[in-house]
Amino acid sequence: MNASGNDATAAVNRFGLGAKPGELAGIHDPRGWLNAQVARGSDGGNAFAGLPGSLDYLREEAQLQMTRRELKQGGRGRRAFLSGDMQAASQDGQANAGALKQALKPYRQETRKALLAEAAARYRVATVTDTPFVERLVHFWSNHFAVSVDKRPARLFAAPMEREAIRPHVTGRFADMLLAVETHPAMLLYLDNARSVGPNSMLGRRIAMRLARNGDMDKGKAGGLNENLGREAMELHTVGVNAGYTQADVTEFSRALTGWSVPYPRDFANGKQPQSAFVFRANAHELGSRRVIGRTFPDGGFEQGKAILEFLARQPATAKHLSMQLAQHFVSDHPPQSLVDRMAKSYLDHDTDLAAVYRTLIESPEAWDAEARKFKTPQDFVISSLRAGQVELGNQPQPVLALLENLGEPMFDPRSPAGFTDNSANWIDADGLWKRVQAAEAISARVAQTNAQPLAFAQDILGPLLDEDTAQAIRRAESARQAHATLFACPAFQWRA
Amino acid sequence: MLTRRQFIANAVIGTATLLVWPKLTFAATGSDTRFLFVLLRGGLDGLESVPPYGDPGYQAIRGALALSPSAAKPAHKLDNVFALHPSFDYAAQLYAQGQFMPVVAAAPPYWGRSHFQAQNCVENGTAQPDGAQTGWLNRCIACMPGVNGLACAAVMPLTMRGSAKVETWSPPLPTEVNPILLQRLQPLYAADTRLAAPFARAVAQQTDSPVPESSAGMMSNGKPGKKKQSGLPVMMAAAGGFMGKADGPRVAFVEDDGWDTHANEAAIVTRKIEELDAGLKAFHQSIGAMWGRTVVIVATEFGRTAHINGTGGTDHGTGGSMFLAGGALRGGHVAGKWPGIGSGELYQDRDVHATTDFRAVFKGVLAAHLGISDSLLESRVFPGSAAAEPLGNLVGPARAAA
Numbered sequence: 001m002n003a004s005g006n007d008a009t010a011a012v013n014r015f016g017l018g019a020k021p022g023e024l025a026g027i028h029d030p031r032g033w034l035n036a037q038v039a040r041g042s043d044g045g046n047a048f049a050g051l052p053g054s055l056d057y058l059r060e061e062a063q064l065q066m067t068r069r070e071l072k073q074g075g076r077g078r079r080a081f082l083s084g085d086m087q088a089a090s091q092d093g094q095a096n097a098g099a100l101k102q103a104l105k106p107y108r109q110e111t112r113k114a115l116l117a118e119a120a121a122r123y124r125v126a127t128v129t130d131t132p133f134v135e136r137l138v139h140f141w142s143n144h145f146a147v148s149v150d151k152r153p154a155r156l157f158a159a160p161m162e163r164e165a166i167r168p169h170v171t172g173r174f175a176d177m178l179l180a181v182e183t184h185p186a187m188l189l190y191l192d193n194a195r196s197v198g199p200n201s202m203l204g205r206r207i208a209m210r211l212a213r214n215g216d217m218d219k220g221k222a223g224g225l226n227e228n229l230g231r232e233a234m235e236l237h238t239v240g241v242n243a244g245y246t247q248a249d250v251t252e253f254s255r256a257l258t259g260w261s262v263p264y265p266r267d268f269a270n271g272k273q274p275q276s277a278f279v280f281r282a283n284a285h286e287l288g289s290r291r292v293i294g295r296t297f298p299d300g301g302f303e304q305g306k307a308i309l310e311f312l313a314r315q316p317a318t319a320k321h322l323s324m325q326l327a328q329h330f331v332s333d334h335p336p337q338s339l340v341d342r343m344a345k346s347y348l349d350h351d352t353d354l355a356a357v358y359r360t361l362i363e364s365p366e367a368w369d370a371e372a373r374k375f376k377t378p379q380d381f382v383i384s385s386l387r388a389g390q391v392e393l394g395n396q397p398q399p400v401l402a403l404l405e406n407l408g409e410p411m412f413d414p415r416s417p418a419g420f421t422d423n424s425a426n427w428i429d430a431d432g433l434w435k436r437v438q439a440a441e442a443i444s445a446r447v448a449q450t451n452a453q454p455l456a457f458a459q460d461i462l463g464p465l466l467d468e469d470t471a472q473a474i475r476r477a478e479s480a481r482q483a484h485a486t487l488f489a490c491p492a493f494q495w496r497a
Numbered sequence: 498m499l500t501r502r503q504f505i506a507n508a509v510i511g512t513a514t515l516l517v518w519p520k521l522t523f524a525a526t527g528s529d530t531r532f533l534f535v536l537l538r539g540g541l542d543g544l545e546s547v548p549p550y551g552d553p554g555y556q557a558i559r560g561a562l563a564l565s566p567s568a569a570k571p572a573h574k575l576d577n578v579f580a581l582h583p584s585f586d587y588a589a590q591l592y593a594q595g596q597f598m599p600v601v602a603a604a605p606p607y608w609g610r611s612h613f614q615a616q617n618c619v620e621n622g623t624a625q626p627d628g629a630q631t632g633w634l635n636r637c638i639a640c641m642p643g644v645n646g647l648a649c650a651a652v653m654p655l656t657m658r659g660s661a662k663v664e665t666w667s668p669p670l671p672t673e674v675n676p677i678l679l680q681r682l683q684p685l686y687a688a689d690t691r692l693a694a695p696f697a698r699a700v701a702q703q704t705d706s707p708v709p710e711s712s713a714g715m716m717s718n719g720k721p722g723k724k725k726q727s728g729l730p731v732m733m734a735a736a737g738g739f740m741g742k743a744d745g746p747r748v749a750f751v752e753d754d755g756w757d758t759h760a761n762e763a764a765i766v767t768r769k770i771e772e773l774d775a776g777l778k779a780f781h782q783s784i785g786a787m788w789g790r791t792v793v794i795v796a797t798e799f800g801r802t803a804h805i806n807g808t809g810g811t812d813h814g815t816g817g818s819m820f821l822a823g824g825a826l827r828g829g830h831v832a833g834k835w836p837g838i839g840s841g842e843l844y845q846d847r848d849v850h851a852t853t854d855f856r857a858v859f860k861g862v863l864a865a866h867l868g869i870s871d872s873l874l875e876s877r878v879f880p881g882s883a884a885a886e887p888l889g890n891l892v893g894p895a896r897a898a899a
Binding site for chain 1: 538539609610611612613614626653658664665666667674675677678679681682684685686688689691692695696698699700702703754755759760805806807808810812813845
């Protein structure tokens with residue numbers, strides 16, 4: 001199998017997440033290995049079982065808000081205040097502040113526990129999965145549809161979005177993934193659509209009347225159009241910024257999306273149990289037909305926005321935009337146009353089916369070019385180290401999260417709806433390399449030291465990429481730990497070649 | 498017995514402690530001035546940061562978000578039209594000393610309202626998002642023989658990409674590196690054509706750091722949910738620490754994000770401007786006497802809609818505010834032509850009309866403060882920018898330390 005030795009390393013590194021022990025040696029047909037993964041789809045069902053769904057998180061947040069409101073406004077303190085008993089009111093106010101703190105404490109602990117459980121599951125799956133190509137695709141689409149958790153209302157929902165909206169569609173139709181994402185609470189809260197109100201909707205007019213009564217000072221407090229999601233859904237998620245759409249297209253699309261929202265706390269009040277984490281609020285929806293990129297979409301409530309998303313997903317500009325991003329991710333920062341065109345054609349010929357696009361990528365000779373390679377992003381670097389060392393994180397992902405943050409790619413926190421950069425040039429610098437050496441040492445400290453054959457270990461992981469000088473450095477290591485650190489820190493390990 | 502630290506010092510790199518900035522050789526050339534560019538990503542709202550409280554249209558268009566020197570939480574009055582956001586306490590003091598200056602209704606030459614395209618233009622210094630693959634500040638440094646730049650960022654920003662030598666700096670990881678491992682890695686990296694140079698720099702940089710103890714303490718291992726270690730005050734303090742040295746970098750870059758205020762803008766802007774204000778103060782303190790020879794420009798990719806949107810925020814707009822500061826600045830007034838925000842005065846009936854091209858300000862500072870010739874400014878740093886004439890009279894004679 002020597003002839004395909006380099007193809008096997010490409011399959012494992014360029015397309016996969018880096019080798020875990022034994023993986024490289026087991027690949028006899030690199031293209032078949034990848035195609036079989038596409039056929040299998042997303043892994044990790046069991047790893048994620050037991051994690052709460054978005055609706056659970058929404059319910060918890062709603063309960064917290066109701067508790068907070070009750071403690072702030074209700075109770076004896078308010079009655080005492082109204083009856084003029086100021087001393088009782090003041091005492092009760094202080095008691096309430098303490099009670100509020102007490103009520104928030106378990107919630108904060110629960111939230112932190114949930115976020116850690118999400119992270120633990122995500123990196124455990126990445127460390128052990130037998131379908132690393134699909135797992136890489138999951139991470140790719142998560143970053144394509146970036147939700148940044150530095151925005152407080154979206155904080156709990158980025159990880160569930162990956163499980164609920166990305167994974168089920170990662171080898172399915174892009175149009176379906178797009179709809180799942182744009183109706184997910186993570187995106188609706190992150191890009192502010194959950195509270196976007198059509199100015200001429202029932203709710204919008206009621207707000208306008210209230211404004212007219214109360215004067216300008218209420219302006220902006222609630223109720224009106226927000227075009228954040230409409231714009232980014234076109235610019236980043238589908239057709240791309242150079243597709244030739246106008247401000248009018250953005251505004252029209254945003255109007256169509258009014259009413260796309262999440263259950264509010266009051267929807268959970270008095271024992272009510274919403275059945276879905278997505279709510280279409282007809283009373284906030286701007287009625288009327290909408291014109292987007294030259295096509296008119298008749299009024300139809302939720303179906304209108306859905307039809308526009310389907311239309312956007314099928315645009316040739318979307319095919320090109322997504323194919324370019326995939327080719328840049330897998331092949332090189334400047335992929336051959338022939339490859340991008342072929343992938344875009346597959347996309348359009350197969351009704352936005354992503355599996356068809358991946359198969360075209362796998363079957364394209366350009367993708368296997370020996371010169372094509374990508375510098376690992378910090379997350380690539382960390383995951384490939386965890387895989388090589390089969391690091392057991394258990395329920396303690398904190399050290400990995402700290403590393404990702406220090407290396408410049410904190411989990412679900414790109415600080416921008418554009419996601420983390422996928423351009424190698426942006427990740428190569430002195431400071432970043434130094435931190436990788438430090439990280440390599442930190443991770444090597446967590447590799448189970450059962451491997452007494454450091455050189456064999458390095459050969460197993462790097463295969464033909466292990467050059468003589470690196471082998472020499474590993475042979476000379478004075479401990480297994482140092483051998484692991486050398487492997488993770490060596491230049492050959494920094495490339496997805 | 499040698500400590501590991503000493504071992505490195507002797508065996509590997511030659512000097513001092515680990516994990517910190519560079520003892521780079523920043524050659525002092527010509528007049529030894531300093532320039533810091535601060536980029537606020539996300540789109541700072543000009544009508545909040547520099548409220549035109551004296552404009553007759555302001556109160557009506559801004560409603561609940563309107564600010565004024567006579568409000569319960571007063572904005573800092575600058576003149577009869579403009580004020581500074583209430584959180585700009587330190588900036589207001591600098592303004593009173595002529596060391597701070599807002600420019601109103603400013604924008605890059607791109608008016609398309611995309612964050613990323615607009616940031617590209619602010620960074621590449623052209624009117625096109627893909628108009629250049631290098632940054633204007635790097636091209637500026639390339640015009641200054643012997644001068645190096647510093648980008649306080651984990652990842653090299655476009656502003657600083659190009660042929661001139663620029664280092665990145667960000668708060669380090671707390672662990673030390675095993676010197677033996679380092680020894681083994683050096684020849685391996687030397688053989689990797691793409692990684693050899695940055696790795697050699699990484700090793701060379703492990704010397705003495707001017708980062709103040711207080712901020713170094715914040716750089717212990719970051720945990721999720723903890724406050725970010727890299728906010729503007731930390732990064733600007735670090736930049737000032739490097740730039741304040743006699744042989745420190747003359748040109749530096751700091752960035753920040755989180756300025757995209759589509760919802761609940763009042764609270765976010767208050768917090769973010771507090772950070773910027775604290776950053777200016779931290780920078781002034783850490784750069785020390787060099788402040789008198791320094792100009793800072795703070796810019797963002799666009800202003801925001803004049804009207805409030807439906808969620809107590811504002812959407813992507815056009816004209817916004819930029820800020821200049823520094824001991825070498827001729828400040829203490831508001832610059833830029835104000836287009837008004839009454840009916841018929843808004844751009845596309847929506848945004849503050851931009852009347853100042855960013856490049857006019859950049860060129861004015863680069864010419865007067867860094868001594869870049871007009872011909873280099875036109876041909877190399879900002880090609881195709883002839884229409885944006887450099888703003889004059891921005892820089893005064895260097896001041897003694899405040």
